[in-house]
Amino acid sequence: MNGIQIVSTGRALPKQVVSNDDLSRIVDTNDEWITARTGIKNRFKCEEETCVSLAVEASSKALENAGIDKNEIGAVIVATSTGDYVFPSVACMIQKELGLNEEITAFDLSSACTGFLHGLSVARGLLPTLGKKYILLVGSEKMSKIMDYSDRSTCILFGDGAGAAILAESDNIYYQRCWSRGNNELIACKGVGEESSYITMNGQEVFRFAVTVLNQAVSQILTDAGLTMDDIDYCVCHQANSRIIQHVAKRFKGHEDKFYVNIERYGNTSAASIPIALDELWQEGRLKKGMKIICVGFGAGLTWSSALLQV
Ligand code: UT7
Secondary structure (H helix, E strand, C coil), X not given: CCEEEEEEEEEECCCEEEEHHHHHCXXXXXXXXXXXXHCCCEEEECCCCCHHHHHHHHHHHHHHHHCCCHHHEEEEEEECCCCCCCCCCHHHHHHHHCCCCCCCEEEEECCHHHHHHHHXXXXXXXXXXXXXXXXXXXXXXXXXXXXXXCCHHHHCCECCEEEEEEEEEECCCEEEEEEEEEECCCEEECCCCCCCCCEEECHHHHHHHHHHHHHHHHHHHHHHHCCCHHHCCEEEECCCCHHHHHHHHCCCCCCHHHECCCHHHHCECHHHHHHHHHHHXXXXXXXXXXXXXXXXXXXXXXXXXXXXXEC
């Protein structure tokens, strides 16, 4: 076996929905601008919820949907930049809250919006070594805690949420590529102990980076697999801006509908955006066993990664 398979998914969102109009009451912006420039209408924002509570809820649903024995989980990996603590990790708290076996590998992975893809890559390497059948991979973010709500170019973009997937080894096809280009100028968040713990971003430059690498990542993984877009059922990209996805989708003429977009409901949920999208597709019955999908993550680092897999 050389690949991995997504056995099931789950997602969790905070109760509070924040619309563009809501934001226009606290910062100089408006629904028309946000909709036209980003495709976003609403995003979720934590009140009572935490990064851990969202991750636990998404994970419980993924476990329930998989119908597996939770003792068969050998690792919990959480992709997040906004865990509730520097330590303990969100992954360790999931182990506790879900009552998972203590003989388990549990850790968080910091890779911003590419986190879920890097999680897939790590899971693929770990699975044959665990002596257990499954890995629980979660993307969970409380982005609102690193938002400067006086910076209209960033605070309108991001949202809170979590998505989870149960992964298993598989003979199904699996191709993945990962790229990294160190850069702390275009998008960064200094974090703990610094005078500002908010995201800073050069939106235009990040946009340019995103469309270039998204196109490259999709084309490269198709070449690696010896396939074309005709063979692919869905392309699930990180949801950063609908214009980024549409820009790249246009280059795959006749296949634009395969590029899934749900950013209007969630905003950019960073590491959670891809598993949330996958869960929507599963729950709506649009994703069926055997289908071939491409997932692409990109973001701060800078990093980007694409995977072509059969669900
Ligand atoms: O997960 C990966 C992380 N991030 C991304 O992928 C973000 C990528 N970048 C983007 O999505 C876009 O660059 C933004 C949505 C952030 C900005 O859109 P843009 O079309 O690049 O706008 P801009 O920065 O060029 O700004 C155009 C105008 C400016 O006004 P002037 O100078 O032309 O008068 C901005 O001040 O829009 C203004 N503006 C706003 N107006 C109303 C910026 N933000 C807002 C706002 N509401 N929220």
